[in-house]
Amino acid sequence: MTSSSPTAAPIRARRRAIASAAVVVAALVAVTGCSAGAGATTAVSDVKTQTIDDYFGSVDVPVEPQRVVAGDPVSLAIMLSLGVKPVAASFSPTSLPSHLADKAEGIENIAGEGGGFDPNLEAALAEKPDLIVLDTGYTGEGDKAWNKKTYDLATASGVPTFGYAFDDGVSFDDLKHGVTEVASVLGKKEAGEKLISGLEQRMTDLAARVKSAGLSDKPVSAVRLSDGGNYSIRVGTSESIAFRALGIAQPEGQQDPSLFRIELTAENLNELAKADTLFVYVDDNSPAEKEKFTSSPLWPTLPAVQANRVHWVSSGVWNSSDPVGLDKILDDIEKDFIEPAEQQG
8 A cells, every 4th residue: 555644733733713693792781791890700809919920911810729620721731730729620521531521520610612722701791800810821922812703702701810921831841831820729739849840850860760671772762542533643742842852862853842633534645654652542432543543554564563652552541632641651761661671771
């Protein structure tokens, strides 16, 4: 079968635009109602506040917020990683990582028609929050930030609103920035520092073991199988953050995290022939894709398949973008990649 070149999907393509017009109108109605004294917001006049910098400038927020709303799945994941349970959050239950699902039990889901990144602000305000936290835009977008309309509506409601930059978690610095920002506004600075320093130390230790085991030049690829034959090599997600941090090589053409993913088909699986080891995961709603994918005549010809170095891992973990998920990815890499090499010694 003839191989075709994979195409790269721009990283910003994974985010939808903003809330639908219907949701924006509903939110405006809610904001108007609150300003008229409907009681949907929490008065902050008698609450101790602090002035901090967010995505657009200085904002006044409670020093110890009690009723926090996470306006998107990224903010929710970071909060749960910090041990903070918001009263409400905008997320898709089917895409919430399994390692966070239990922690999210009891949180009011305020996702709008557009999904997790389209919060229903009317539902959010009904929870009487004293703080709303939003993944607002990519670094440097300014007033063109993709989530600015939602941010402006939340701010107009009178509820203190904090926005921060998150560049889709394509680097550890990005993840670190997200944790630091959310931790600062929640009064969890120490917890955030401990979370990040723990990950940094673990990655440093594992990187030393990768080098000692002679694995630095053994390229690894991560593959996601989604519904409808939508397959991709992951190059700008948490798994590749782990690979880069641990000094694990990625094959030629799979080293630019800004590409986010490289599309695959059953016909061009030989792109994976460059990898010595494969980590593969199947979306929970697409179990049939594993058989389709491995039925390709090219599958048994791959070096990783022939050497029995294909590891099927959890999609909920490997498709996550939170600190707990990254730590669990490190678990899999240690168990399936580093320890076998150390044992062969």
